[in-house]
Amino acid sequence: MVLIIPVAVSLTLAAGAIAQGLNGSPFPDVTWPDAVSPNPAAVAGAQSNQKSPPKYPSPWADGSGGWSAAYDKAVALVKKLTLEEKVNLTTGTGWQMDRCVGNTGEIPRLGIRSLCFQDAPTAVRYTDFVSVFPQGVNVAASFDKKLAYLRGQTMGEEFQAKGASCALGPVAGPLGRSPEGGRNWEGFSPDPYLTGHMFAESIKGIQSTGMMASAKHFIANEQEHFRQLGEALDYGFNITQPGSSNFDDQTLHELYLWPFADGVRAGVANVMCSYNLVNNSQACQNSYLLNHVLKGELGFQGFVISDWQADNSGVSAILAGLDMSMPGDTLFNTGRSFFGPNLTIAVLNGTVPQWRLDDMAVRILAGWYYVDGDTKSIPVNFESFTKDTYGPLHYHVGTQWGTGLINEHVDSRGEHGALIRQWGAESTVLLKNDGILPLTGKERLTAVFGEDAAPNPNGPNGCSNKGCDIGTLAEAWGSGQGDFPYLVSPEAALQHEIVSHYGAFESITNNSALTQIQTLSRRTNAVSGVCIAFANADSGEGFINIEGNYGDRKNLTFWQAAEPMLQNVTTNCNRTVLVIHSVGPIEIQKYKDNVNVSAIVWAGLPGEQSGNSLADVLYGRVNPGAKLPFTLGASREEYGADVLYTPNQPVPQFNFQEGVFVDYRAFDHRNITPVYEFGFGLSYTEFEYADLQIEKCGAAPYEPASSVSDAAPIYGTIDNRTTTHLFPSNFTRVPLYIYPWLNSTNLSSAYGGSGYGDSAFIPDGALDGSPIATHPAGGAPGGNPQLWDVLYRVTATVSNVGSLAGAEVPQLYVSHGGPFDPKRVLRGFEKLLIEPGQSTSVTFELSRRDLSNWDTVSQNWVITDYTKTVFVGSSSRALPLTAVLQ
C-alpha cells in the first residue's frame, strides 16, 4: 500500500537519509561470479545500502551557455504569474485527464497553452497516421551521426504535426549494463561515447522542429525488475521500495553520466528522472544527482521532469531538484498530487522558498522557448486513450464531463517511409558471409522459414503496446513504441522480390511445422536454392510480462520456439542465411560455427519498412555498412553484469561492482573472445587502413571553473493571504483533475491531511538562495567548456579495395593506460562512403575529455600520467593502426 502524505510531512526522506536504518541489515550483499572489475574503488563504491550524499540548495538557472534569449523570455513571463499559475506549469493534470500522456495546467489569462508531453523515442505513441522509425539500437548500429540527427528531426516533425510540445526521448538510461535489460533497445549502446553522440544528435534533430526533447531516464535505470513498487508487488515480489542502483563516483562520470552530459551540452530542454533509487535515494529526489551533478556540475538550464509516478514526495523532491511532476497525480487517478495544491501550500508556509518555485517555472518556460515552442507549436489534435473521433474531453472520467472532436486523425508522415526504409537498411549488420550475399534474386528457389518473417495474424498493432511476440519483430514493447501505419514483413518483401520476375518462392512461417520445414529445406538444398531463416528475441518495459520476461529478458536465446526450426533448416540446407531481429545480444556461436549457415544478418528492430530494408541489403541494393553496437558473446555469463531477478533485500540492491567494465570492456579485460565483437560488421566490399598521423594541437591549460552565481532571483510578490488561493467561485471541478487551488484557508486541511508547517525535515541549506560557487568541472551546459578543447587530431587513410561502393566506419579507440582503465575505449567514429578503388582520409579530434579520467579527489577530469595509446581500425578488435600520444 502506498501512503498519500501531505507534502510538508512526506515520509519519503530527502537524499542521504533514505538508507538510514537499513545499515547492518541481515541481507547478504551481491557478489559477482568472478572479478569483472579490477578496480577496488568500483567494488567498494557499489555496496548494498550505501548512501547518496545530500547536496542543497537546488541551483537556479541563469541562462548561460546559449540559453539567455530563452531565459529572458521565461523570466519576463514568470514575473507576471500568480502563485497558482506558476504551480500550474509544474504539475500534470492527472493520468488520462487530458489528451497527451502528460499535460501541464494552462495559463489562459496569458495565452499559455497546456504543454503536451508524448511518448516515444521511436514514434508518436498512442495515435494513428504516424511512422514507426528504426529503434535506438539500430541508430547506434548505423554509427551514423547524420542519420541520428535526421531521424530526430523527422520524428520531431511528426510530433509537431500532432500538436505535441515535447517528444519523450531519446534514451541514454538504460545504457545497457546487462544484455538482458528490457529497455536497452530504446537507447543506443552500452558504449557511452557512441550513445552520447547519438543522444546529442537526436536531441538536436528533435528540437530543430519546435519540440522539446526529454533526456531519459536519469539515471542508472538499468533493469526493469523492481523499477516500481506497485508493479513489483503485482508480480508477487515482496519488496518495500524500488531497487537501488549502487555505484561509485568514477563509474557515474565515466559511464552512466557521460551521454547525459552530451545531451545537456546539446541543449536538451528537459531531463526525466527515473524510477529506481541511486545509492538508496530515489532518482527523482536525489539531491546529489539533481542538484549537485545535473544542475551544478553539468550546468543544466532546462527542467527535471519525473518519470510517470516516479516522484514520491513534494517538498523533498522539489528541494532536491525536481521541477515538474508527471502525470501530476501521486499514483494514476488518485486525484491527489505531491505538487499542485500541495506546492501552493508549501510556498505559502515557507517549506518551499519562492525562489525555488520561480526557478521551476523559469526552467520549464525556458525549455519551451529554447526550442521556439511558443511559435512552432500547434494545438493537440489527437487523444491518447481512444482512437474514436468524438469522445470524452477528459478520458478517465467519461463523457459526463464534456465531449467533442478528440481525434482529427492528422496524417503526420509525409514521405518518411522512404527514409525509414533507407535507415533500416543502413542499420542492418552483416555478421557472416561466405559469399552467398548479395543474392541475385535468380536463385532456383527461395525458401523462407520462421514466424519472425511473417505478419502478426492479429494485425501489426494486434497487441496493446506490442505486448506480445507474434510474427515479425520490428519494434519492441512498452511506452517506447508507437502504432504501425503498416508493417512490411520480410515474407511479403522477399516474395515480392522473387515474384516480380516470376521466380520460385515458398515460405513456412509456422515454427512447429517441422516435417514441412524439413521437406522444403531439403528440396531447396537439392536445387541449390537459398534458405532464409528468421528468428527473434524481444524485451520491453516492465509493466508487461511476456512468458516470464518481466520486461528484462530471462535469457539470451531465440523466442517463438525458433531453435528446432533453425536446427532443421541449418541441418538440411547448406545455403542458409540466418536473419535476426533482436533487441540486443543473442547467443549464436553455433550458427557462426555451422558451415551450412552461409550468412548471418542482424537486422535489429528496423521499424515499419522492415522487409523492404532487409531486401535492399540481401539483394545488394544497399551495401551493408552498419556495425554491432554491443558485443555478441557466447553466453550471458561472459558479460559479467546481470539483471537482479530475485530481490536480495526488501529494497533490492543492484551493486554495479563491475564499475566501467560493461560490454566490450568486460570482454577485453577478461580476455574473452566474443562471437562477434563490438564495432564489427562486414560489407560486400573490403577496406584497408593505412597512414596514421597525429597532430598535437595547442590548447590552453585546463582551468577549473571558479565563478560564483548571483543570489537566487525572485520574480513578483506572492500574495500570502490564504483567501486569495481558494478555488474561484462558481468553478466547475472535474473530478480527479489536479488544480493548483486550495479548498480551505486552513492550510492544514486545505488539501487533506495535517501537520503543515512542520519544517523539521528540511535538509540543511535547502532554503538558502545565497550565491553559490560553480562546480570546478562545470561552468557551462554539459560541463567545463575546456573539456571540449581539441588536444590531438588523428588522421588515417581508408581505402576501398573491393569492387563495390560501400560505407565503412573507421573507429578510434584510446587506451588511458592506468591499471584500472579498460584496455581501450571508443573515442571516435565516422561513417564514410567510399567508391571502389578510392581512398579517403578520416580525421578524429580528440578532446581533453576524451583523454581524461574522473578524479574523485579533485572532483574534476584529469589526464593521468599513464601512457595514452590510440588505435584505429574497423572494430574494437580489428585495429591495425596504433600510436602512442606524445
Ligand code: NOJ
Ligand atoms: C514510463 C516510462 O518509463 C517513460 O519512458 C515514459 O515516457 C512514461 N512512462 C510516460 O508514458
